[in-house]
Amino acid sequence: GQNIDQPTEMTATEGAIVQINCTYQTSGFNGLFWYQQHAGEAPTFLSYNVLDGLEEKGRFSSFLSRSKGYSYLLLKELQMKDSASYLCAVSSPTTTSSALEPERGNQAGTALIFGKGTTLSVSS
């Protein structure tokens, strides 16, 4: 089965550091994504990890441990505009090799399996 867990809500104050954890159990794994989603808007890409370790991008960092099925998103120097939902998503294959049609030049697709999201509220 597919299961992705992350905390439902978190609160923090401006300037602080917050870590949002994500654990996953999926039938396939092609990488782990973090997306940010403001209320009523589309998810926007934050980070991608496929190998173990830390990826840093400005105020945002993401960590992956494949053996533990664990990731976290670290947000530093929090700002009010960081108040949003943070979605952990595993990229998983959609098509088995038996279903491939070489004559069509197709290859296995990938789908994002999302957690329910963590709503982060940043206060002043």
Add this chain to the structure above:
Amino acid sequence: ETGVTQSPTHLIKTRGQQVTLRCSSQSGHNTVSWYQQALGQGPQFIFQYYREEENGRGNFPPRFSGLQFPNYSSELNVNALELDDSALYLCASSSQTGAPTEAFFGQGTRLTVV
């Protein structure tokens, strides 16, 4: 903005009706995926289209169907609408299948079934 556009932005339908949602993918992207996001939940994968063929499907009934056109734009059709179909429907485009490239999401279509 991601370059992925969806229409309409909002829609109200009656139970039992049919609905068609549209998505124009980002330039250069040949793969479109559709997701359903209920209130307070993460997006759930409906299906994916690559080169005009369905290339993977999530746990959704057959009344959810789709199309992809030669210009890689896509439609999601839902027949016999149920109240539980009320959700934000998101379209995501990416440059290829089989590799976990970044998916760019449209702003979504908010469907309300009454």
